[in-house]
Amino acid sequence: MADPFSPEDKIAAFRAGLKNAGAMVSFTGIVRDVAAASAGGNQVTALELQHYPGFTERQISAFAQTALDRFDIQDVLIIHRVGTMVPEDPIVLVAVAAVHRRAAFEAADYLMDYLKTSAPFWKKELRGTQSIWIEPRTEDYSDKARWSLQHDTRDEN
Amino acid sequence: MMAHLLFFGQFSDIADNGEVTLPEHVTDTDALLLWLGETHDGFSVLWEKPGTMIVLNHETISEPKPIKPSDEIAFLSALSGG
Numbered sequence: 479m480a481d482p483f484s485p486e487d488k489i490a491a492f493r494a495g496l497k498n499a500g501a502m503v504s505f506t507g508i509v510r511d512v513a514a515a516s517a518g519g520n521q522v523t524a525l526e527l528q529h530y531p532g533f534t535e536r537q538i539s540a541f542a543q544t545a546l547d548r549f550d551i552q553d554v555l556i557i558h559r560v561g562t563m564v565p566e567d568p569i570v571l572v573a574v575a576a577v578h579r580r581a582a583f584e585a586a587d588y589l590m591d592y593l594k595t596s597a598p599f600w601k602k603e604l605r606g607t608q609s610i611w612i613e614p615r616t617e618d619y620s621d622k623a624r625w626s627l628q629h630d631t632r633d634e635n
Numbered sequence: 636m637m638a639h640l641l642f643f644g645q646f647s648d649i650a651d652n653g654e655v656t657l658p659e660h661v662t663d664t665d666a667l668l669l670w671l672g673e674t675h676d677g678f679s680v681l682w683e684k685p686g687t688m689i690v691l692n693h694e695t696i697s698e699p700k701p702i703k704p705s706d707e708i709a710f711l712s713a714l715s716g717g
Contacts, residue, residue, distance in 0.1 A: 507717070528644065528647065530709060530711070533690060570717050595714070598714055599715050600645075601716075
């Protein structure tokens with residue numbers, strides 16, 4: 479979505495639609511005001527996020543469906559900003575509902591790892607007069623790789 | 636032949652989105668890559684970077700494909716992630 483959103487409002491609406499959920503986990507990503515140390519640590523004045531309309535949404539829906547198939551969860555909410563944002567703006571919200579907490583935590587973690595590495599987004603940080611394209615960190619890829627090594631949690635609480 | 640070309644990420648710095656009339660010899664995605672390299676400074680260098688992709692009519696392709704009239708062809712630089 480191009481417009482700013484309130485994570486609190488979106489979480490409340492998501493929670494209101496749940497039935498028999500014993501756990502809800504949410505993660506909100508926020509635009510930082512300082513670039514990563516590896517990128518020089520300079521002040522960030524704005525963040526521009528490109529997406530591929532239609533294609534990006536379809537990829538994110540596929541991640542959500544994979545999470546629903548893999549983890550013992552009931553529902554997923556994913557909201558992602560696009561366009562121009564400023565520091566402290568919420569950029570992404572992931573919420574997961576489940577009967578038990580562990581599946582909800584793990585599914586939210588899984589979804590964020592996929593969003594950070596595999597979602598068709600392109601980020602450009604504006605640092606004063608400079609604009610810099612951002613690529614995922616090595617840690618983002620290693621975080622995602624964890625999921626190819628793990629079993630699912632369907633039988634666990 | 637007309638095609639709809641889209642450029643994302645670093646590609647968007649060197650090429651504009653829009654309907655394009657392709658030369659007669661550009662009938663597949665490999666020929667399109669060569670033509671874009673000839674007509675846009677820096678395109679070929681960027682295409683050789685890791686993580687670049689072509690998406691044909693919203694499907695990622697890993698080998699050359701024929702281009703049909705009105706196809707949508709997107710060039711994606713390495714994803715930044717969300």
